[in-house]
Amino acid sequence: MPREPNLDALVCFDIYSANLAIGRLYKPLLEPLGLTYPQYLVLKVLWETDAQSLGTIGRRLGLESSTLTPLVKRLEARGLVTRLRDTGDERRVVVSLAEAGRVLEARTEGFARCLIEGTGMSVAEMEQIHRLMRKLTAGTVQQA
Amino acid sequence: MPREPNLDALVCFDIYSANLAIGRLYKPLLEPLGLTYPQYLVLKVLWETDAQSLGTIGRRLGLESSTLTPLVKRLEARGLVTRLRDTGDERRVVVSLAEAGRVLEARTEGFARCLIEGTGMSVAEMEQIHRLMRKLTAGTVQQA
DNA sequence: TGCGATTGCATCGCGTGCGACTTATTTCTG
DNA sequence: CAGAAATAAGTCGCACGCGATGCAATCGCA
CATH class of the missing domain: 1.10.10.10 (Winged helix-like DNA-binding domain superfamily/Winged helix DNA-binding domain)
Structure with missing residues (x-):
């Protein structure tokens, strides 16, 4: 029986996996251009x-x-x-x-459309992600 | 003058950068444990x-x-x-x-707290990220 | 003005991350 | 039940990604 996953598991796993998933989504689009x-x-x-x-x-x-x-x-x-x-x-x-x-x-040019279709997310959800990710990244302390 | 960034730029950049930022946030926590x-x-x-x-x-x-x-x-x-x-x-x-x-x-045990403090995000925002990232990853087509 | 501190880029070693391929085991089908 | 197909893990080559380090150009302050 799995135990209750704690908070950092949620965020870490999900952003980590989502980033890899987006990379995989883009791979077939970028391959014809010879780009990673x-x-x-x-x-x-x-x-x-x-x-x-x-x-x-x-x-x-x-x-x-x-x-x-x-x-x-x-x-x-x-x-x-x-x-x-x-x-x-x-x-x-x-x-x-x-x-x-x-x-x-x-x-x-068609990549944004592929992203919408490939993930099944709405534009509003995409903008929500944008806002949250920006805040998260900005919040991480940049040590001098 | 920079042009208007289009939609996929927002999501790609931000998830990509956020993932790297979390990795950097965890690095000093994981170093004493000898883990990546x-x-x-x-x-x-x-x-x-x-x-x-x-x-x-x-x-x-x-x-x-x-x-x-x-x-x-x-x-x-x-x-x-x-x-x-x-x-x-x-x-x-x-x-x-x-x-x-x-x-x-x-x-x-203290990592979840470090994540909250290090990013400045609320628990509610974390849960929102969890929900959106799960949906995004789940939506990406898993080709057979 | 001079010289130490800072900045910007580059190099190196190591640990991911994946596609293409190989090998071994299991499952499917006739 | 035999051969084909599918599945699970592993190997290899290449491209990130970073910390540590090096080096040259610039800055700052006495």
Whole structure:
């Protein structure tokens, strides 16, 4: 007989599993584009605002440079982005969309619809998730 | 000027980032126990119900055998669980808690409180997340 | 101005996470 | 009951994801 699951089990299991489930949902959509799910998220950040530094992209997605550096290099190797040192601050590397990366956005237009259909969630529920996840992430203490 | 983010960006980014944020929140809690976050989740499944097959654990967490096999072997190497072939069905491997794994649960009692304090979410919001994430994961089509 | 502290990116090692494939066992079907 | 199909676990290669660490550029403050 299973015991009563306690609170952190609920939230941990569910967000963990939901994230993996979304990754699986996107995999067949991204395969024709030759992209992984994290690579898609990085491109999405750039489609919103082009020419951002590695650190800015990392802060947006909650990723360390040790994760982002090799990932972006793979995007560069496929000719989707360019990496250039910031002339104003030579420490920074500015990632910009190459032409091949820019035109790729058009092929992702139906993804939001697939997400709705693939999960069976309403737009209102999606927005509720958005609000709760943002609050949760923002609430986690960023130690200096 | 950033363009309007579309719907899938909201949900993808936020669940992705929230999952990473929870992992970071748990890391300092799990470090003294010598556990990774996925290892903790596997033990949590066993604390709920002991002696489950590898496949059952995988279905609960949404993990493939290729991920779970080496993870559980590491838990076995630390003496936290045992792996035994099911006598009734020799294809199955039953994972059970060893004594060291069983007593470890006591040292995780404060984690739910840390999750509440670390995220700043209320219990009601946590339960709302639980409900939405379960629905989302359940809704994703499991192809035969 | 100078030099220590900080910042931004990169490298390395290890632990996930998965698809494709293999092997062993069980079940299904004629 | 034999052979085919299905199922369970494991192996391999590759892509994350992070902490620890290194290095160069920049900042800050005496």
